[in-house]
Structures are given as C-alpha cells and as structure tokens.
Amino acid sequence: MKPTIYIHHTGKKNRGRYLSHANAFHQREGYPISTFGYYTFYQWFIEPQGKIIQTRREMDPDVVYKDAHKNSISVCLGGNFNNEFPTREQYKALSLLFNSLKQRYGINHFNIKEHREYQNTFCPGLALPRGHFAQLFVYTQYNFFMRELNLLLIKFQNLLK
Numbered sequence: 001m002k003p004t005i006y007i008h009h010t011g012k013k014n015r016g017r018y019l020s021h022a023n024a025f026h027q028r029e030g031y032p033i034s035t036f037g038y039y040t041f042y043q044w045f046i047e048p049q050g051k052i053i054q055t056r057r058e059m060d061p062d063v064v065y066k067d068a069h070k071n072s073i074s075v076c077l078g079g080n081f082n083n084e085f086p087t088r089e090q091y092k093a094l095s096l097l098f099n100s101l102k103q104r105y106g107i108n109h110f111n112i113k114e115h116r117e118y119q120n121t122f123c124p125g126l127a128l129p130r131g132h133f134a135q136l137f138v139y140t141q142y143n144f145f146m147r148e149l150n151l152l153l154i155k156f157q158n159l160l161k
C-alpha cells in the first residue's frame with residue numbers, strides 16, 4: 001500500500017533553525033528519539049533556506065504505527081503559514097522530495113494530504129488553500145514531464161541534423 005504523505009508547518013515564527021524548536025516541542029510530547037537523533041515525529045523537515053533534513057527513517061515503526069501516522073510519511077516546513085507563505089527555496093526543496101518519494105513509492109497527488117485533513121487543526125496554515133500541496137505535487141510532475149519532453153525533442157532534432 002502506498003504511504004500517505006502528510007504536510008505540516010511548525011506554526012511558529014522562529015529565528016534561526018526551526019527544526020530545533022520543533023524538536024524540543026516533540027521531545028516534551030514524549031516522542032521517542034530517532035536513529036538520526038531527533039524527537040520529531042516528522043520524517044522530513046525543510047528549513048526556510050531550503051535545507052532538507054531527514055529526521056526519522058521513513059516508516060519508522062516507533063511513530064508510524066500510532067493511529068494517525070499509520071503508513072504515512074510526515075514532512076514539516078519551518079514557518080507559520082497562517083500569515084506567511086513558504087519560501088521559494090522551500091517549494092523547490094519540497095518538489096525535489098516529492099520526486100524522490102514518487103520514484104520510491106509510486107505515489108500520486110491523491111497520496112499528498114495535509115494535517116488538517118485528519119485532525120481539527122489549521123496546520124499547515126490558513127494562508128494556503130486546501131489541497132495546495134497536492135496541487136504542488138501535480139505541478140512538480142508537470143515540470144518534470146516538460147523537462148523530459150524537451151530533452152526528447154532535442155535528441156530528435158539532433159537526429160534530423
């Protein structure tokens with residue numbers, strides 16, 4: 001069964017590294033430490049500067065067998081998207097991550113969900129319309145497709161020379 005990818009925001013405006021704040025919060029909530037030394041239940045974290053950090057193994061049994069996290073991979077973006085948007089670097093990083101997840105699990109945009117789709121929360125933020133990240137996934141694939149198509153066209157044009 002294909003995993004569901006859940007998108008979160010930290011919901012807070014922090015200076016410096018957002019991950020360290022989220023990590024401290026989840027440590028207090030009692031999540032177990034991961035093999036990478038983090039307490040967040042997220043598997044992936046993306047800082048506003050576009051840095052992608054793997055915080056937990058995908059399908060880590062320590063967290064994914066809790067009901068809400070069953071067969072899922074959680075991705076958190078640092079920022080408060082109730083009143084700001086993800087940075088361009090975060091979108092770029094997330095597109096890369098989406099492509100990687102697609103290659104490894106064969107997921108499509110139906111597998112991209114937002115925290116607010118399973119719990120009563122605003123996460124990942126009121127500034128973003130519902131389904132925003134599923135749309136980004138489609139857009140990412142479209143970009144990827146266009147790039148492949150262009151490469152094919154170039155090859156074809158070279159054949160005609």
Ligand SMILES: [Zn+2]
Pocket residue numbers: 007008009115123124
């Ligand atoms: Zn969330």
